[in-house]
Amino acid sequence: MSCWPSMTRxxxxxxxxxxxxxxxxxxLTLVIGFSAVPxxxxxxxxxxxxxxxxxxxxxxxxxxxTAVVTANDLPIENMLVNFYVGAVGRDGGHGNVATDQDGHxxxxxxxxVVVPVDEEGYMTFIVRTNHxxxxxxxxxxxxKDASLKLSVNEEDATITALLQELTAEGPVPGEMxxxxxxxxxxxxxxxxxxxxxxxxxDGEVKVEFPSGVPNDxxxxxxxxVVVERHDDYGTLVQLLDVPFGQAWAANxxxxxxxxxxxxxxxxxxxxxxxxxxxxxxxxxxxYVLLLVRRISAAGPKKx
Amino acid sequence: MEDALRPLRHKMGWLGxxxxxxxxxxxxxxxxxxxxxxxHGLVVTGMRDYSPWGLYIVLFVFLVAVSLVGAVIxxxxxxxxxxxxxxxxxxxxxxxxxxxxxxxxxxxxxxxRPERLYKVFTSGRLQSPIIWDVIVVxxxxxxxxLLLYIxxxxxxAYCRDHLHDVSWWRKKMYSILALNWHGTDAQEDLLHKxxxxxxxxxxxxxxxxxxxxxxxxxLTHRPGWDSTAFGAYFVSGAFVVGVACVIVAMYxxxxxxxxxxxxxxxxxxxxxxxxVLLSLVYLYFNISEYLVPAFKxxxxxxxxxxxxxxxxxxxxxxxxxxxxVLLPVIVPVFKKGRTPKVLAALALCVVIAHWWKRxxxxxxxxxxxxxPIDLVPPAWVTYVPSxxxxxxxxxxxxxxxxxxxxxxxxxxxxxxxxxxxxxxxKTEGEQGAPAYELLAIHDQEDNHA
Numbered sequence: 001m002s003c004w005p006s007m008t009r010x011x012x013x014x015x016x017x018x019x020x021x022x023x024x025x026x027x028l029t030l031v032i033g034f035s036a037v038p039x040x041x042x043x044x045x046x047x048x049x050x051x052x053x054x055x056x057x058x059x060x061x062x063x064x065x066t067a068v069v070t071a072n073d074l075p076i077e078n079m080l081v082n083f084y085v086g087a088v089g090r091d092g093g094h095g096n097v098a099t100d101q102d103g104h105x106x107x108x109x110x111x112x113v114v115v116p117v118d119e120e121g122y123m124t125f126i127v128r129t130n131h132x133x134x135x136x137x138x139x140x141x142x143x144k145d146a147s148l149k150l151s152v153n154e155e156d157a158t159i160t161a162l163l164q165e166l167t168a169e170g171p172v173p174g175e176m177x178x179x180x181x182x183x184x185x186x187x188x189x190x191x192x193x194x195x196x197x198x199x200x201x202d203g204e205v206k207v208e209f210p211s212g213v214p215n216d217x218x219x220x221x222x223x224x225v226v227v228e229r230h231d232d233y234g235t236l237v238q239l240l241d242v243p244f245g246q247a248w249a250a251n252x253x254x255x256x257x258x259x260x261x262x263x264x265x266x267x268x269x270x271x272x273x274x275x276x277x278x279x280x281x282x283x284x285x286x287y288v289l290l291l292v293r294r295i296s297a298a299g300p301k302k303x
Numbered sequence: 304m305e306d307a308l309r310p311l312r313h314k315m316g317w318l319g320x321x322x323x324x325x326x327x328x329x330x331x332x333x334x335x336x337x338x339x340x341x342x343h344g345l346v347v348t349g350m351r352d353y354s355p356w357g358l359y360i361v362l363f364v365f366l367v368a369v370s371l372v373g374a375v376i377x378x379x380x381x382x383x384x385x386x387x388x389x390x391x392x393x394x395x396x397x398x399x400x401x402x403x404x405x406x407x408x409x410x411x412x413x414x415x416r417p418e419r420l421y422k423v424f425t426s427g428r429l430q431s432p433i434i435w436d437v438i439v440v441x442x443x444x445x446x447x448x449l450l451l452y453i454x455x456x457x458x459x460a461y462c463r464d465h466l467h468d469v470s471w472w473r474k475k476m477y478s479i480l481a482l483n484w485h486g487t488d489a490q491e492d493l494l495h496k497x498x499x500x501x502x503x504x505x506x507x508x509x510x511x512x513x514x515x516x517x518x519x520x521x522l523t524h525r526p527g528w529d530s531t532a533f534g535a536y537f538v539s540g541a542f543v544v545g546v547a548c549v550i551v552a553m554y555x556x557x558x559x560x561x562x563x564x565x566x567x568x569x570x571x572x573x574x575x576x577x578x579v580l581l582s583l584v585y586l587y588f589n590i591s592e593y594l595v596p597a598f599k600x601x602x603x604x605x606x607x608x609x610x611x612x613x614x615x616x617x618x619x620x621x622x623x624x625x626x627x628v629l630l631p632v633i634v635p636v637f638k639k640g641r642t643p644k645v646l647a648a649l650a651l652c653v654v655i656a657h658w659w660k661r662x663x664x665x666x667x668x669x670x671x672x673x674x675p676i677d678l679v680p681p682a683w684v685t686y687v688p689s690x691x692x693x694x695x696x697x698x699x700x701x702x703x704x705x706x707x708x709x710x711x712x713x714x715x716x717x718x719x720x721x722x723x724x725x726x727x728x729k730t731e732g733e734q735g736a737p738a739y740e741l742l743a744i745h746d747q748e749d750n751h752a
Binding site for chain 2: 101187188189258259260261262263266267270271274278281282284285287288289291292294295296297298299300
């Protein structure tokens with residue numbers, strides 16, 4: 001096959017002339033120069049800072065305040081946020097927390113902290129932060145104290161949530177609010193009860209627990225009930241273990257070999273096939289390595 | 304043989320140095336990005352509950368596909384007696400070795416807890432396709448390395464004997480790697496025996512690596528992945544992208560090292576035809592993969608197909624299909640489409656399109672969750688890679704190119720002994736020991752015989 005040209009033909013590389021180098025350098029300088037010069041048609045963007053605060057009452061009655069600091073909707077990390085209960089000032093100060101990479105700062109208020117209530121029955125929580133460029137940012141949230149209680153009826157497998165507003169005169173039924181029911185899972189919760197679970201005039205809402213939800217090793221299912229982002233009550237969370245789950249039968253036949261079994265119970269056909277293949281292929285690789293090793297010995301002896 | 308040794312003798316020009324500096328900068332940024340990922344965890348990426356796999360897995364699948372080129376050129380074409388493959392084998396093996404090395408690294412980078420890697424070996428389940436993939440990737444890496452090194456021994460010996468004006472460490476390296484090669488009959492026998500075993504062995508292993516990689520997806524119930532033809536689909540795609548990579552590398556090395564005498568227009572003509580053939584097979588599998596579920600439009604698959612054909616991934620999907628599947632079927636059919644420049648440009652587009660093709664295979668089915676989360680944050684549903692992911696991905700690609708660049712500067716790109724068919728002229732070297740010297744390949748008398 002005469003497709004291979006002569007090896008003796010000389011091939012010369014084209015020479016790079018100085019003029020080419022000069023042209024490339026000039027082009028590079030222009031590119032870098034124009035990218036560095038602030039030839040903007042528009043003015044540099046102005047940053048507008050913002051701080052938001054949200055309130056959540058936890059199942060153990062502690063209160064959680066979350067402040068979010070942003071500038072032009074971008075989160076600001078490492079901003080020190082001061083939390084106040086009732087009023088700004090030394091009496092109301094409740095510590096400061098730095099924001100994380102999402103701009104969030106979370107502060108927990110223990111149950112032993114007395115939160116002042118105004119004439120309208122609202123508690124006030126204030127967050128404040130100071131930034132050199134953004135200035136002083138402040139936000140507050142006014143919340144009416146409320147509680148969310150859960151009860152279970154094992155006969156008809158229902159869960160009842162009672163929302164109450166805690167007034168100076170005692171608990172009263174809460175405003176009509178949507179209450180969300182969720183089964184707690186490791187990676188994301190599952191909602192149940194439907195989309196229209198609103199409290200009635202007595203502050204109650206009742207939902208049926210769905211069948212077929214697997215329970216844990218102790219035979220229980222964790223349920224979380226939430227009133228989410230209410231205008232007056234904030235977010236209320238309650239947790240409950242209910243005995244309505246479906247028993248999950250663990251694989252007690254430890255000696256069964258299957259593709260889905262544990263490590264020690266791989267099927268025999270897989271063990272034999274895989275090991276035969278591995279031994280065969282790697283055996284050939286080792287044989288080739290031995291042949292290669294002999295190449296050195298097969299050469300002329302070095303004197 | 305001076306043409307083959309010229310890149311090894313001369314220092315890199317300013318363009319080559321700029322290329323290496325660029326690759327090193329990209330790798331450095333990848334190292335920094337990985338440091339952040341290691342420090343903060345995978346939360347710095349765009350991967351969340353819906354999309355636990357992202358750019359790293361896309362890159363892994365892509366590099367595994369690229370690495371098939373070693374098996375194609377070195378083995379399949381050799382066993383099929385395609386002589387034109389001879390100057391291409393070294394380039395193909397360089398690409399294969401570099402690609403499979405960084406494919407393995409892509410998996411490591413994807414691990415949230417890389418310090419637990421040892422558990423793969425101590426606690427791995429043999430029933431797991433991931434364990435199969437680990438085994439087969441490592442096996443393929445070893446075989447590819449051997450298939451690069453063993454046929455290169457005579458060339459390394461030639462460098463040992465003729466490259467005297469290089470640095471001392473290179474001389475030492477050639478001397479060690481040459482394994483006292485002097486072209487004796489016994490050495491020739493051992494070499495050819497080893498080559499024959501590896502050439503046959505690599506084919507089932509290469510098919511296995513792509514099949515097992517495809518099974519990482521196909522052995523799930525996820526719509527878009529749950530397909531019996533995924534193995535063949537992946538293998539056929541790997542053939543296309545592998546050959547495209549070789550075409551690009553051929554063109555670059557031909558221009559950079561002045562190897563037009565070896566990487567001739569006819570090589571481009573023939574690899575162009577090969578590209579058409581392989582692309583036709585891949586087109587067939589693509590039609591099968593998408594037409595069958597599109598005809599039935601089962602609910603979950605319909606959602607996925609809608610995303611791919613008309614939705615948020617439609618640009619990526621159709622771009623990859625047109626550039627990566629249709630164009631290589633059409634353009635090289637014409638003679639002008641098989642000229643070096645045109646074919647290399649097309650091949651480069653095909654390589655890029657195939658990366659996006661794998662993105663379209665990996666990411667969109669993940670958005671179609673099998674276990675939906677109530678009130679899921681929107682950011683979890685749509686996968687948007689973070690800058691760290693892009694930097695690390697770019698770094699791995701740059702690393703692949705850097706390894707190829709280094710290999711082309713240390714070892715002859717043109718496999719000298721392959722071209723000469725073993726026609727050596729033995730002269731007397733030092734102290735009477737036989738020395739290895741090649742005949743000119745264009746020997747008129749031999750060719751007319």
